[in-house]
Amino acid sequence: MPSTGVVVLAGTPIGDAEDAPPRLLRLLAEADVVAAEDTRRLRALATRLGVSIGGRVVSYHEHNEAARAAELVEAAEGGATVLVVTDAGMPGVSDPGYRVVRAAIEGGIRATAVPGPSAVLAALALSGLPTDRFCFEGFLPRKAGERRRALQDLAAEQRTMVFFEATHRIADTLTAMAAAFGEDREAAVCRELTKTYEEVKRGGLASLAEWAADGVRGEITVVVAGVVPVAAEAADHVAEVLALVEAGTRLKDAAGEVAERTGVSRRELYEGALAARRAGAGYRDPTSRKEGT
CATH class of the missing domain: 3.30.950.10 (Tetrapyrrole methylase, C-terminal domain)
Incomplete structure (x- = not known):
C-alpha cells in the first residue's frame, strides 16, 4: 500500500521574520519530524514566529546529510510528514536538501516544497x-x-x-x-x-x-552581468570559407556552412569570399567550372 508520508522542503526567512510563509508556520506546528540545519537557530526562529514546534526535531547539515537523508525518508515511508528547513533560504540551494529529495524520489516517496525567501x-x-x-x-x-x-x-x-x-x-x-x-x-x-x-x-x-x-x-x-556578445562580421570569417573551398567544398556550400555556425549572413560571406578570391591573384574555387559558382 502506498505511503501517505511526505518530505517537505520549506524556505525560511533570510532576514525579516515577517517573510515566513503561512504554510511554514503551520508545518512547524504539525510536522511529525522537523529536520533543521541548526536546531538552535530553528528554535530561535520558531520563537520569533510565535509558533510551537510540534514534532521531533533532528539535525540535518552538511556533515550528516547523506546518512540522515535515509532516516528521514524512512520516517516518511512510515507515514510521517517530514519538514526540512535550513538556517535561511531554500533547502537545496547551497544548503542541505538535495540528498533527501533524491532519496525520496528513489524510494517512491512524495516530495514537495513550500516556496519562500531566496537570497x-x-x-x-x-x-x-x-x-x-x-x-x-x-x-x-x-x-x-x-x-x-x-x-x-x-x-x-x-x-x-x-x-x-x-x-x-x-x-x-x-x-x-x-x-x-x-x-x-x-x-x-x-x-x-x-x-x-x-x-x-x-x-x-x-x-x-x-x-x-x-x-x-x-x-x-x-x-x-554576463558578457555582451560581439556581433560577428562577415570579414572575420571569410578565411574560414576559403579554407573549406581549398579543402574541396563548393564556395556556395562553404558560405552556408560557416553562416550556420557563426550567425553571419550567408550572402555576405559568399560575396566576401568572392571579393577575396578576386584580390588573391586569380584565386578560384577549385570545385567550380566557371567564375562565380
Whole structure:
C-alpha cells in the first residue's frame, strides 16, 4: 500500500521574520519530524514566529546529510510528514536538501516544497542587471588558483551570474572577477538582504573591489552581468570559407556552412569570399567550372 508520508522542503526567512510563509508556520506546528540545519537557530526562529514546534526535531547539515537523508525518508515511508528547513533560504540551494529529495524520489516517496525567501532571487531582482537568463554559481573555490580558473571558465558566460561569498573573501573575489571579466563589467554586491542594514552596491567590478577593500560585513550575494556578445562580421570569417573551398567544398556550400555556425549572413560571406578570391591573384574555387559558382 502506498505511503501517505511526505518530505517537505520549506524556505525560511533570510532576514525579516515577517517573510515566513503561512504554510511554514503551520508545518512547524504539525510536522511529525522537523529536520533543521541548526536546531538552535530553528528554535530561535520558531520563537520569533510565535509558533510551537510540534514534532521531533533532528539535525540535518552538511556533515550528516547523506546518512540522515535515509532516516528521514524512512520516517516518511512510515507515514510521517517530514519538514526540512535550513538556517535561511531554500533547502537545496547551497544548503542541505538535495540528498533527501533524491532519496525520496528513489524510494517512491512524495516530495514537495513550500516556496519562500531566496537570497539568489532577491539579489537578482535588486541588482538592476538582466534577469531574463541567469545562472547560480554558489560559492567560488577558496584557493586563489582554483578560484581564478573557475572564473576563467565563466568569462564567456552570457547569462547574469549569481554568487555567494564570505565577508573575509569578498574583496579578493571581486578583484579576481575584475581580472577575469574586465574591470568595467557591471555587478552588484548585495548584503544583509531584508535585514536592518540591507545594502546594494552597484558598479564596475574594479570599483566594487576597491570599495570592498575596507571590509564588508554581513551575508553577501554578488550578481555579475554576463558578457555582451560581439556581433560577428562577415570579414572575420571569410578565411574560414576559403579554407573549406581549398579543402574541396563548393564556395556556395562553404558560405552556408560557416553562416550556420557563426550567425553571419550567408550572402555576405559568399560575396566576401568572392571579393577575396578576386584580390588573391586569380584565386578560384577549385570545385567550380566557371567564375562565380
